[in-house]
Amino acid sequence: MTEHEQTGLADDASAETATEGGTNDNRQPDRGTPIRAETVDAALDALHGEGMAGYSYAYLDEHTKREVRRATLKAIAIPGHQVPYASRPMPLARGWGTGGIQVSLSVLGPDDTFKVIDQGTDGSVNAANIRRLAEETANVSTTTDTTEADVIQTRHRIPEEVLCDDQLLVLQVPVTDPLRKVDPSDAANRKRHAHRNYGKMWVHLYENVVEWGEINIGASYPTMVAGRYLMSPSPIPRWDTPKLDDADHLSIFAAGREARIYAVPPNTRVKPLAFEDRQFTVERFPDRACHLCGSEDTFLVELSETRDGSDGRFETCYVCNDTSFCEKRHSDPDRPKDHHLDREGVDWGPGTPDVPRTTADDAASERGESG
Amino acid sequence: MTLLEAEDVRAVYGDGCVRCLETTGDRAGTNQCSRCGSIVACAEIDVSVQRGEVLGVVGESGSGKSSLAELLALERGEATVGGDVRYAGHDGNLLEVDYQTRQALRTGEIALVHQHIRDGLSLEFTGGGNVAEKLLAAGWRSFEDVRARVSELFEATEIPIERMDDPTSTYSGGMQRRVQIARALAVEPELVVLDEPTTGLDVSVQARVLDTFRRIQREHGVAAIVVSHDLGVVRLLADRTVVMRHGRIVEAGLTDRVMEDPHHEYTQTLINSVI
Numbered sequence: 185m186t187e188h189e190q191t192g193l194a195d196d197a198s199a200e201t202a203t204e205g206g207t208n209d210n211r212q213p214d215r216g217t218p219i220r221a222e223t224v225d226a227a228l229d230a231l232h233g234e235g236m237a238g239y240s241y242a243y244l245d246e247h248t249k250r251e252v253r254r255a256t257l258k259a260i261a262i263p264g265h266q267v268p269y270a271s272r273p274m275p276l277a278r279g280w281g282t283g284g285i286q287v288s289l290s291v292l293g294p295d296d297t298f299k300v301i302d303q304g305t306d307g308s309v310n311a312a313n314i315r316r317l318a319e320e321t322a323n324v325s326t327t328t329d330t331t332e333a334d335v336i337q338t339r340h341r342i343p344e345e346v347l348c349d350d351q352l353l354v355l356q357v358p359v360t361d362p363l364r365k366v367d368p369s370d371a372a373n374r375k376r377h378a379h380r381n382y383g384k385m386w387v388h389l390y391e392n393v394v395e396w397g398e399i400n401i402g403a404s405y406p407t408m409v410a411g412r413y414l415m416s417p418s419p420i421p422r423w424d425t426p427k428l429d430d431a432d433h434l435s436i437f438a439a440g441r442e443a444r445i446y447a448v449p450p451n452t453r454v455k456p457l458a459f460e461d462r463q464f465t466v467e468r469f470p471d472r473a474c475h476l477c478g479s480e481d482t483f484l485v486e487l488s489e490t491r492d493g494s495d496g497r498f499e500t501c502y503v504c505n506d507t508s509f510c511e512k513r514h515s516d517p518d519r520p521k522d523h524h525l526d527r528e529g530v531d532w533g534p535g536t537p538d539v540p541r542t543t544a545d546d547a548a549s550e551r552g553e554s555g
Numbered sequence: 556m557t558l559l560e561a562e563d564v565r566a567v568y569g570d571g572c573v574r575c576l577e578t579t580g581d582r583a584g585t586n587q588c589s590r591c592g593s594i595v596a597c598a599e600i601d602v603s604v605q606r607g608e609v610l611g612v613v614g615e616s617g618s619g620k621s622s623l624a625e626l627l628a629l630e631r632g633e634a635t636v637g638g639d640v641r642y643a644g645h646d647g648n649l650l651e652v653d654y655q656t657r658q659a660l661r662t663g664e665i666a667l668v669h670q671h672i673r674d675g676l677s678l679e680f681t682g683g684g685n686v687a688e689k690l691l692a693a694g695w696r697s698f699e700d701v702r703a704r705v706s707e708l709f710e711a712t713e714i715p716i717e718r719m720d721d722p723t724s725t726y727s728g729g730m731q732r733r734v735q736i737a738r739a740l741a742v743e744p745e746l747v748v749l750d751e752p753t754t755g756l757d758v759s760v761q762a763r764v765l766d767t768f769r770r771i772q773r774e775h776g777v778a779a780i781v782v783s784h785d786l787g788v789v790r791l792l793a794d795r796t797v798v799m800r801h802g803r804i805v806e807a808g809l810t811d812r813v814m815e816d817p818h819h820e821y822t823q824t825l826i827n828s829v830i
């Protein structure tokens with residue numbers, strides 16, 4: 185599926201690359217010995233050449249892992265708050281998950297099973313590289329099955345299948361601060377977070393509605409965590425954002441380039457910013473089903489391909505973005521997203537019917553809370 | 556009924572020392588301490604404002620008007636402030652309260668219209684957005700309510716409604732000043748501090764902005780502190796006036812009395828130089 189163009193998310197990816205280029209790297213604390221390797225292959229070659237001698241378990245030295253774990257624990261203790269940490273160079277291009285891989289390698293143990301997805305697919309070169317690095321250095325087994333994974337590292341998606349309280353989701357983050365959209369000054373934004381002063385973000389939403397008649401924010405939808413900190417949920421589609429609310433699993437967001445970690449602990453209230461009369465809505469795909477498995481309740485992406493007998497013309501169809509779940513649905517079209525749980529009817533992301541989630545009551549109760 | 560009462564307040568730029576007060580002020584002829592070099596922007600100031608009353612503050616450039624205005628509006632600048640500020644309905648000295656209390660007062664009861672437009676507005680936001688920010692910060696969460704209130708304020712401050720959704724950077728100086736005033740009035744504060752409301756506006760626009768403010772001020776009975784180096788502005792708006800020089804109040808009284816029968820030599824020169 186990776187060779188096809190996934191129009192739905194490709195735009196996000198390029199926009200993200202553009203922002204990445206413009207940020208300076210000065211504020212990155214880079215203490216300690218950098219690991220010299222340009223690519224995963226080079227890193228693994230080096231390991232094979234000298235054996236594991238001189239290298240730590242899970243590639244990173246113990247000091248680095250402790251640093252990452254410390255920052256992670258602090259992040260869990262202050263939900264939604266961005267915690268700085270000493271980010272290390274990794275044998276991956278920055279912006280390709282160097283933060284996520286540091287967290288994954290710091291928490292993985294030899295008994296763990298690891299899954300990596302890049303925009304919903306396990307098959308991308310980048311996901312495969314990260315998986316291989318963990319496999320060979322941390323001795324973990326890997327899987328593409330969401331329900332079997334202990335740790336799932338992801339770029340820009342949350343899986344369709346419900347995550348459980350024994351699972352850990354590591355999200356790769358290109359831009360940490362949602363306020364940077366309204367003010368490029370990180371110093372000023374840190375003050376705003378300290379004072380829970382989110383007026384400027386609200387003005388952004390107001391102007392959004394003035395311009396489009398509704399809130400027109402795609403990925404990285406700004407959300408309030410535990411009624412205290414405004415957080416970017418990383419460039420996941422709006423579709424995935426409600427999955428963070430009162431979830432059973434722990435989500436850790438890691439940005440290698442910006443050297444920040446933040447977290448949403450299990451059962452934490454995560455609320456997208458919206459007006460009482462202009463609500464948060466998820467992407468909808470009316471009258472569309474996955475071309476491969478027939479699903480109507482999954483996040484679909486557009487696929488353009490030339491098919492036999494079409495005279496070389498492009499045809500557009502829709503497919504599940506979560507390739508692993510798509511395969512399961514392909515063999516069992518009725519499989520629910522909570523098929524692996526004891527409970528049934530678990531509220532996980534948007535359901536099939538085309539009705540926006542009701543958030544008016546929530547909005548009213550939150551009035552004045554985040555001024 | 557007294558809304559705000561300030562006693563012996565001061566704002567000092569620099570470290571300050573024990574001789575700062577005696578080496579500065581009207582008699583010393585300077586606001587800079589000869590011993591430590593600190594600037595005593597204002598000191599030994601006693602002022603009060605009644606509900607619905609307009610207090611004028613006049614004085615030459617550098618006499619400490621803006622420093623005093625910021626202090627009274629609980630806006631923290633670079634100055635070290637001291638003294639005692641009481642506000643109706645609140646316990647304690649407002650110069651010493653925590654950030655949350657101060658912030659709550661500044662989003663609700665007390666509003667400041669900055670002397671420098673850029674200090675108060677986000678020029679890349681729309682004019683409407685700048686006004687909406689006040690409402691949103693105060694907890695308004697209905698888009699339609701915010702929209703309606705912003706339109707109402709544009710109308711009241713006579714900014715063309717059709718420009719509401721244009722970036723504030725495309726507004727004329729007079730329109731930007733009106734946006735500041737609309738913003739200040741958005742959540743119906745009890746006290747508005749206007750610092751040099753006519754600066755940078757041409758004379759015909761000045762008069763209209765002042766008329767607008769005076770009308771709204773009277774209709775809503777909002778109290779105001781109007782700071783200006785321009786006696787005409789204060790004469791038009793203020794019930795009572797204080798005159799500042801080298802960081803001290805040198806004369807205070809009913810505006811008419813101060814203008815017609817100035818006691819202090821400096822006030823006399825000020826008035827004569829205008830006439």
Ligand SMILES: Nc1ncnc2c1ncn2[C@@H]1O[C@H](COP(=O)(O)OP(=O)(O)OP(=O)(O)O)[C@@H](O)[C@H]1O
Pocket residue numbers: 568586594595596614615616617618619620621622623633634670784
């Ligand atoms: N940030 C600062 N650092 C040091 N000194 C300052 C600062 N701001 C103001 N001052 C000094 O404090 C004194 C009072 O300044 P202030 O701006 O209060 O005067 P003002 O009466 O408002 O003048 P104007 O009519 O020009 O606006 C001046 O001597 C000024 O140079």
Ligand SMILES: [Mg+2]
Pocket residue numbers: 620621622670750751
């Ligand atoms: Mg001034």
Ligand SMILES: [Zn+2]
Pocket residue numbers: 571572573574575588589590591592593
């Ligand atoms: Zn001194």
